[in-house]
Amino acid sequence: MDNTTVVIVGAGVAGLTLGNFLLRHDIGCVIVEKHSRAYVEQRQRAGTIDTRGVRMFRRWGLDEVVEGDPVDQQSGFFVDGEELPLDFAEDDNSESVFCPQQVLVRNLTDVYLRDGGDLRFEAADVTLHDLTGEHPVVSFGGTALGCDYIAGCDGDRGVSRASIPDGHLTRHSHEYGYAWLSVLAETPTKPSGMAIHSRGLAGLIPRGPGASRLYLQCRLDDTVEAWPDERIWAEIEARFGTPPATGRILDKRLVPLRSVVYSPMTYGRLHLLGDAAHIVPPMSAKGINLALNDAEVFANAVIQRVRTGDPSLLDTYSETCLRHIWNYQAFATWITDLMHDAGDATYAGEFRKQVARAELQRQFTSEAASKLFGELTAGVN
């Protein structure tokens, strides 16, 4: 049986970032991914890497993976069809870049393979064994890999979290009670931003030249079939109060909005990273931020353990990540509640709109608040 220090399950943002960090420090690792390279590299989701993420890659000498365009700060907030006259604070420190998730994944894969990394695509039936022993094993398609640690980076529906026996993890979750119809369209983004309206929230966000993501708040029991293309464009126009640029619709799906955290993020020698351990609602656009933070905390912990024998960072991995995660869940809950016209009927409608208008104006006009808010919202998209 082959052996390595860390087997990383999943070649998404968390797994590939971790793999690159470990490779740079000569720590043995193998990434095991169930899909093909082509499949992984075309999955379109997030669009922006926030300042925190850009600086993190720079610290690890990986600036090249986030080479993108500086974020266009022109996205605005609309209430009842009118753009809020927000005096966006100048943020000279912002280094957010427009770098679609599939571009980041492709860049991370290229650099990892170029630098000699071991990545097994199309790994069938990945199975985790002996998680609480000294030497866990990951098997797939007739191969078995022994290791010191397993990094479970295989998302919300992967095998890693599912391998933890019942009773060891607590699932903390919050359902917001509504969904987004998430649409990918071949069109310039005009207008650009998020709209609060009695009909529900709408979003129009750039995803590269001539591509946009459209979001429409809808009911949890809605269906994609109920949203023919014409209805989508009409609803965007109604909620933004202005006709949008239109184009070919490439993809439509329903995403229920929820916040989830699994605790602890460690079971024996298995450590969970990214979406395998937590989900934030897309309104906050912080999924990437959390996945990158987990990868950095775990990489530092393994490097310390291998170099000096000191296990203290590994022992506190879960605690360290959870502090960061809850901070961002607090922000995600706040911005999601603020932007949606839902919930208790006495608090919805006109009252909610006025509160949202006041909150957005307050956050962007007080220097201290906008600094904090700007740091957290640098990636909101």
Ligand SMILES: Cc1cc2nc3c(=O)[nH]c(=O)nc-3n(C[C@H](O)[C@H](O)[C@H](O)COP(=O)(O)OP(=O)(O)OC[C@H]3O[C@@H](n4cnc5c(N)ncnc54)[C@H](O)[C@@H]3O)c2cc1C
């Ligand atoms: C529609 C949508 C829009 C989003 N928009 C944003 C946004 O604007 N900003 C933002 O920050 N975040 C956004 N997110 C969230 C963001 O995409 C995720 O938080 C991020 O992808 C998490 O990275 P990850 O590496 O943990 O998981 P993933 O990117 O899901 O990677 C997991 C990998 O594991 C692989 N895998 C799964 N099962 C197995 C298995 N059994 N064996 C081996 N490999 C396996 C998968 O194929 C995949 O490659 C969005 C998500 C969605 C769905």
